[in-house]
Amino acid sequence: MLAFVFDRIVAIFAFYKFNNMQKKKHSNIPIFVPELACPHRCVFCDQKKISGSLTIPDPDKISEMIETYVNTMQDGRKIEIAFFGGNFTGIPFELQKEYLSLAYKFVQNKTVAGIRISTRPDYIDNERLDLLKNFGVTTIELGAQSTNESVLLKSGRGHTVKDTENASKLILENEFELGLQMMLGLPGDSFESSYKTAIDIIKLGATSTRIYPTLVIKGTMLEQFYNAGKFIPLTVEETVQWAKEIVKLFEQHEVRILRIGLHPSKEFEDGKSLIAGPYHQSLTELVMTEIWNDILLSHLQLIEKSSATIRINPSQLNFGIGYKAKNKINFSGKGITINFIADYSLPKYKIDVSYN
Ligand code: SF4
DSSP states (O other): OHHHHHHHHHHHHHHHHHHHHHHHHEEEEEEEOTTTTOOOOOTTOOHHHHHTOOSOOOHHHHHHHHHHHHHTOOSSOEEEEEEESSOGGGSOHHHHHHHHHHHHHHHHTTSSSEEEEEEOGGGOOHHHHHHHHHTTEEEEEEEEEOSOHHHHHHTTOOOOHHHHHHHHHHHHHTTOEEEEEEEESOTTOOHHHHHHHHHHHHHTTOSEEEEEEOOEETTSHHHHHHHTTSOOOOOHHHHHHHHHHHHHHHHHTTOEEEEESOOOOHHHHTTSSEEESOOOTTHHHHHHHHHHHHHHHHHHTTOOSEEEEEEEOGGGHHHHHOGGGHHHHHHHHTTEEEEEEEOTTSOTTOEEEEEO
8 A cells, every 4th residue: 555655646646747847748739619610510529518618719819818827937948829619711711810929929929839720621722721720729629529520420430531731732832731631430430430530640641630430429410420329439448548549659650649538627527518428537647547558468467466566757746656556456467566656767668677
């Protein structure tokens, strides 16, 4: 018991220290533009509930919002202003300009390093990219969601795989950084088509990604499909198993995973909007726990009734121990007591094992 408490203290300390180091590297100031100018209705989408933001941001409030964030980030970290949600390049040009010029002031006076936006693949062309370039946008994230034509169609996305390919190419040609977001468990999806989407995201040249589960949200078409028995969402366990393989693939190809799962939202927490689906506040931790279970198994499976000391990079310490100490408890059940020690000298997925 004492050893367990000690491990948790070491893990919390190392994680806190690592998080601080990470924060020094990069933080976003998020500005959500829910459903703004998005004429589409993807079957799963109620953007207001997904983003947790119910109001369209007033341009007058944006500078204030950015300044408030910046004041809490005065530790030398790289800061970007991020226009998330909705369909940024679908906003009328004048309003895009208004939002971007407010943000660009902070790029010009070097308060922030750049601006990133998220949008749809079929709303990218040279004219739109020129505008983004003129106002200091550095990264464009596209909601690719799937590279399976039938999945896109069944999900009511209203764009094709070709749109994603063309937009990705144009973004890279114009020297923006490319992010491609994907969803797991869309209508008609399978593990194979999700994994293929991840492969395509890598091939298309994305340097970052976000992995979202498909949820059934009140008031969406998907709710009707679900009620009619035409759509069955993934379970949390299935989502974790799919995501585990996809995360491994992205890691191998050095595609930065910016998020696994949706932002925690009061709308989901109080159960008012979420009808069904794999919502979990700690999806990243669940996925990383499974990845680390596999790594530990590959090192420890042959040795029973023993005690092992595992040195591990502090960024991975909590994941190695597992969500709610799952890995530690599992191995303990197999007769192996593991003591974890944080070691900054080790790469992210490398461990150093010694047996006591
Ligand atoms: S394009 Fe984006 S904002 Fe528009 S309906 Fe689809 S998911 Fe929602």
